[in-house]
Amino acid sequence: MLKIRIKVRTTLHLQGVIVSDACPYGCGCSETVHHLAFSCPRAGAVWHAFGYPVSANYEVQDLFTSVKELIPSAWLRIWDTMVVSILWNLWQARNRKVFDNVLFIVPMVVRQCQDTFKLWFFRMKEIEKKAARV
Numbered sequence: 001m002l003k004i005r006i007k008v009r010t011t012l013h014l015q016g017v018i019v020s021d022a023c024p025y026g027c028g029c030s031e032t033v034h035h036l037a038f039s040c041p042r043a044g045a046v047w048h049a050f051g052y053p054v055s056a057n058y059e060v061q062d063l064f065t066s067v068k069e070l071i072p073s074a075w076l077r078i079w080d081t082m083v084v085s086i087l088w089n090l091w092q093a094r095n096r097k098v099f100d101n102v103l104f105i106v107p108m109v110v111r112q113c114q115d116t117f118k119l120w121f122f123r124m125k126e127i128e129k130k131a132a133r134v
């Protein structure tokens with residue numbers, strides 16, 4: 001379902017909306033949800049910058065299930081928020097590239113992930129805020 005709803009280039013190509021499913025960053029791969037989130041070198045660099053145990057073998061839903069068993073317990077209360085913040089900003093950066101031809105600069109995307117997380121911090125429960133400060 002996630003793969004159909006997110007309008008990456010492979011989905012749009014299958015629907016006949018666009019002629020090419022190539023990753024907009026020119027890495028030579030098809031742009032799938034998995035590619036956008038993990039296997040594109042730019043996505044991998046963002047995950048790496050945060051030091052998260054994310055592998056190109058994962059699917060997005062794994063981040064909310066099996067990966068949680070691998071992360072430090074101090075991260076558990078805020079893990080979902082951190083993951084969504086990163087995925088959201090990868091999607092935003094991709095859209096800026098596709099629609100406005102804005103370059104994907106890893107430190108800038110990392111900073112945007114951090115800013116999103118700080119903004120969302122204010123909606124967290126107190127116990128989550130305590131975990132975020134660790």
Ligand SMILES: [Zn+2]
Binds near residue numbers: 024026027029040041
């Ligand atoms: Zn790519």
